[in-house]
Amino acid sequence: MDNVVSTKQEIKMKSVDLQVFYQDFQALHGIDMDIKANHVTALIGPSGCGKSTFLRTLNRLNELIEGTTIKGQVYLDDQAIYSKEMDVVGLRKRVGMVFQKPSVFPMSVYENVAYGPRIHGIKNRGQLDEIVEKSLRAANLWEEMGGRLHTPAARMSGGQQQRLVIARVLAVDPEVILMDEPASALDPISTSKLEELIAELKRAYTIVIVTHNMQQAARVSDYTGFFLNGQLIEFNRTKELFVNPANQQTEDYITGRFG
Amino acid sequence: MAGASGKDKLLTGIFWLAGIFIVLILAGIIGYVLFRGASSLSLDFILQPPSRAGRLGGISTTIVGTVYLTLLALLAAVPVGVGSAIYLEEYAHSRSRFAKLVNLTAETLAGIPSIVFGLFGFVFFVIFLGMGWSVLSGGLTMAIMILPTITRTAQEAILAVAGEYRENSLALGASRWQTVRRVILPSALPGIVTGIILSIGRAVGETAAIILTAGSSLGMPVSPMDPARTMSVHLYIMAMEGISTERAFGTACLIVVLIVIINYLANLSLSRLTKAMR
Ligand SMILES: Nc1ncnc2c1ncn2[C@@H]1O[C@H](COP(=O)(O)OP(=O)(O)OP(=O)(O)O)[C@@H](O)[C@H]1O
Ligand SMILES: [Mg+2]
Numbered sequence: 311m312d313n314v315v316s317t318k319q320e321i322k323m324k325s326v327d328l329q330v331f332y333q334d335f336q337a338l339h340g341i342d343m344d345i346k347a348n349h350v351t352a353l354i355g356p357s358g359c360g361k362s363t364f365l366r367t368l369n370r371l372n373e374l375i376e377g378t379t380i381k382g383q384v385y386l387d388d389q390a391i392y393s394k395e396m397d398v399v400g401l402r403k404r405v406g407m408v409f410q411k412p413s414v415f416p417m418s419v420y421e422n423v424a425y426g427p428r429i430h431g432i433k434n435r436g437q438l439d440e441i442v443e444k445s446l447r448a449a450n451l452w453e454e455m456g457g458r459l460h461t462p463a464a465r466m467s468g469g470q471q472q473r474l475v476i477a478r479v480l481a482v483d484p485e486v487i488l489m490d491e492p493a494s495a496l497d498p499i500s501t502s503k504l505e506e507l508i509a510e511l512k513r514a515y516t517i518v519i520v521t522h523n524m525q526q527a528a529r530v531s532d533y534t535g536f537f538l539n540g541q542l543i544e545f546n547r548t549k550e551l552f553v554n555p556a557n558q559q560t561e562d563y564i565t566g567r568f569g
Numbered sequence: 570m571a572g573a574s575g576k577d578k579l580l581t582g583i584f585w586l587a588g589i590f591i592v593l594i595l596a597g598i599i600g601y602v603l604f605r606g607a608s609s610l611s612l613d614f615i616l617q618p619p620s621r622a623g624r625l626g627g628i629s630t631t632i633v634g635t636v637y638l639t640l641l642a643l644l645a646a647v648p649v650g651v652g653s654a655i656y657l658e659e660y661a662h663s664r665s666r667f668a669k670l671v672n673l674t675a676e677t678l679a680g681i682p683s684i685v686f687g688l689f690g691f692v693f694f695v696i697f698l699g700m701g702w703s704v705l706s707g708g709l710t711m712a713i714m715i716l717p718t719i720t721r722t723a724q725e726a727i728l729a730v731a732g733e734y735r736e737n738s739l740a741l742g743a744s745r746w747q748t749v750r751r752v753i754l755p756s757a758l759p760g761i762v763t764g765i766i767l768s769i770g771r772a773v774g775e776t777a778a779i780i781l782t783a784g785s786s787l788g789m790p791v792s793p794m795d796p797a798r799t800m801s802v803h804l805y806i807m808a809m810e811g812i813s814t815e816r817a818f819g820t821a822c823l824i825v826v827l828i829v830i831i832n833y834l835a836n837l838s839l840s841r842l843t844k845a846m847r
């Protein structure tokens with residue numbers, strides 16, 4: 311089956327026959343996927359099917375886990391990311407990641423957002439101030455936290471922390487943002503704020519989001535990939551996939567008749 | 570439900586008694602030491618050097634000896650201990666043979682009685698390297714002795730904070746070292762300092778191994794190659810040779826005070842350091 315949707319839109323990232331092994335266990339079996347620039351791609355599927363694993367191959371975070379083997383290739387703008395020439399630090403700067411559980415650093419709000427830019431060599435205070443404000447605004451957090459930049463980030467609410475983590479990613483000015491179940495710890499209001507945010511962000515960024523929530527995938531994404539047991543079962547425009555799934559397993563899953 | 574809450578009350582009472590018991594023992598010991606030692610405590614006791622083997626004068630040289638030797642031990646052990654903890658937790662593959670070997674070594678070292686380190690220090694530093702009975706020999710021996718404590722506590726502190734922070738930092742494009750220095754070490758600092766305080770307690774309290782490596786000279790140690798007597802060694806000799814029980818208690822008082830001051834300073838600097846973070 312051809313999982314690659316061919317359109318004339320620009321392809322930002324592309325995985326080719328991607329396989330991931332944890333020791334002897336194969337978590338991904340030859341995934342081919344095109345990720346369109348300035349669109350939201352949702353990854354859905356039952357727990358343990360390999361969504362996070364796939365996401366983490368896109369910024370080479372998987373190789374931090376001992377005993378992981380990766381075969382196949384991932385391209386970022388036609389550049390192979392699994393190659394000796396690829397600078398991993400540079401890759402992670404271009405492909406940012408928001409984790410499932412918001413994990414703010416034990417520093418102030420300001421320092422959290424300024425962390426990335428500082429790491430990448432920006433020292434000028436005025437420039438940092440500007441980046442912090444811009445990132446917090448983009449993450450819809452400026453109104454709440456703009457006046458409290460120097461309070462410890464750990465004192466913010468869970469939803470605020472999640473948006474702070476997003477602001478922290480935006481501050482390094484990535485091209486792609488990976489999000490692993492970013493709404494799983496959020497209440498409905500924070501969740502809908504986050505979804506609005508994603509809709510705004512896709513103008514400037516390419517977004518890949520893992521979610522367990524079908525409605526959320528349907529609401530926020532343009533493309534959806536359905537994973538099962540380490541295989542990409544179906545990949546299509548979100549509207550198509552939800553309205554008219556080509557595969558029986560996809561249909562069973564999205565209609566809740568699964569397992 | 571009434572039965573359960575009755576049981577709860579009983580248990581609370583028992584735990585309360587256990588807590589009171591600990592406080593009483595501690596207060597009793599410290600109170601007794603202070604009571605017995607108070608008579609010999611004076612400014613002169615702190616500032617004057619001992620004379621006639623400690624029968625007269627003060628204990629200034631042993632205070633200097635204690636601080637000098639402990640500082641040297643920390644100077645040697647903290648960088649190595651914290652460094653190897655960082656290496657083991659952040660750089661080594663946990664299944665690598667070398668990491669296993671280092672871990673095993675640290676565990677084994679932690680269980681070896683101090684007198685064995687003393688004997689080793691005597692043979693290696695004092696005789697083989699020709700450093701004689703000196704602050705340096707004693708300090709390095711103490712360094713080896715406290716190294717496992719510092720390494721293990723630092724490792725645990727790093728392990729406790731590192732997981733999420735590490736991934737988040739690396740995902741922002743930070744290098745391993747930037748991650749360690751900017752996020753992991755600052756958050757692990759309280760745990761690391763706890764290990765250092767425990768080690769200071771051990772160094773200040775050690776006697777036999779220090780007699781073997783630093784000697785028991787009552788002179789003022791100036792150069793690291795000078796021999797020295799620490800307060801605990803002084804206390805031991807005064808009591809053991811029946812020189813003066815009262816002055817032994819006076820020394821004990823000052824040891825307790827010294828430990829309290831060190832703990833206080835460590836906690837103070839810690840809260841200063843962490844205030845900005847939490
Ligand atoms: N570090 C690891 N070591 C060994 N196996 C792992 C590791 N991480 C994940 N796996 C296995 O790989 C498979 C895919 O895991 P992954 O985390 O990608 O699933 P997921 O689709 O994200 O699930 P969830 O929805 O629960 O987050 C699972 O079977 C999991 O047990
Ligand atoms: Mg997952």
